Amino acid sequence: MTSTAILIPARYESTRFSGKPLCDLAGYPMIRRVADAASKSGYPVYVLTDDTRVANCVSDTYPVIIDKSTYTNGTERCSGAVNTTEELKTYEHIINVQGDMPDVSIEMIEECISGLNNYQVSTVYTTMPNEERLNPNSVKCILSRDRVLWMARGIVGYGAWHLGVYGYKAEILRRYNGLPTTEEEILESLEQLRWLKNDINIGALPVRFEGVEINTVEDLHRWRENARS
Numbered sequence: 307m308t309s310t311a312i313l314i315p316a317r318y319e320s321t322r323f324s325g326k327p328l329c330d331l332a333g334y335p336m337i338r339r340v341a342d343a344a345s346k347s348g349y350p351v352y353v354l355t356d357d358t359r360v361a362n363c364v365s366d367t368y369p370v371i372i373d374k375s376t377y378t379n380g381t382e383r384c385s386g387a388v389n390t391t392e393e394l395k396t397y398e399h400i401i402n403v404q405g406d407m408p409d410v411s412i413e414m415i416e417e418c419i420s421g422l423n424n425y426q427v428s429t430v431y432t433t434m435p436n437e438e439r440l441n442p443n444s445v446k447c448i449l450s451r452d453r454v455l456w457m458a459r460g461i462v463g464y465g466a467w468h469l470g471v472y473g474y475k476a477e478i479l480r481r482y483n484g485l486p487t488t489e490e491e492i493l494e495s496l497e498q499l500r501w502l503k504n505d506i507n508i509g510a511l512p513v514r515f516e517g518v519e520i521n522t523v524e525d526l527h528r529w530r531e532n533a534r535s
Contacts, residue, residue, distance in 0.1 A: 315354045315380035317355065317405075331408055354383050401418050402474065425508060427472065443521040445457055447468035453508070
């Protein structure tokens with residue numbers, strides 16, 4: 307049986323929302339919510355961060371890897387961890403749950419694992435609500451069957467809603483930080499474009515999702531409104 311671990315990269319600073327991992331979600335910091343939700347899958351969960359404040363929120367329950375190296379995105383932090391942490395080198399599959407996905411589900415994690423049967427990198431998507439189609443913070447995914455053709459924020463009016471959960475075969479994740487960064491990745495601020503621009507296909511499977519990805523303060527307010535309803 308293939309061994310799988312879940313990594314949650316959670317950088318304290320964020321361009322759009324400083325201190326985001328510690329924002330309060332119904333009495334719990336977001337990083338705690340994400341880790342607890344991911345752990346329901348039964349796979350071991352590791353939190354990757356650059357800040358002891360984030361680590362202190364989860365270290366009583368989950369192993370934490372503190373790395374103060376400069377990474378431009380969460381996949382770079384995951385790649386750094388699997389290349390330098392002996393314990394992580396034992397896993398064949400890595401699931402990256404972004405630290406702003408408090409509503410991550412078991413289905414999302416399992417579908418990312420399933421996608422690795424046919425691809426070295428996998429992810430999930432869902433139907434794009436009308437309000438998200440015009441949201442520049444929402445990532446739109448263009449597909450051909452189960453393969454990702456392109457992802458972008460600037461697309462409006464069409465595309466599936468890409469969700470921030472990824473699967474990687476460990477050997478390809480170890481290579482990520484050595485791949486060249488491209489103009490498109492920088493302009494769109496989308497780490498997954500590095501795979502596509504380096505001819506590495508991404509598989510994608512549909513899931514149900516009625517939660518909120520917390521990219522901005524406005525998303526935080528929306529999550530709180532949903533929690534009260």
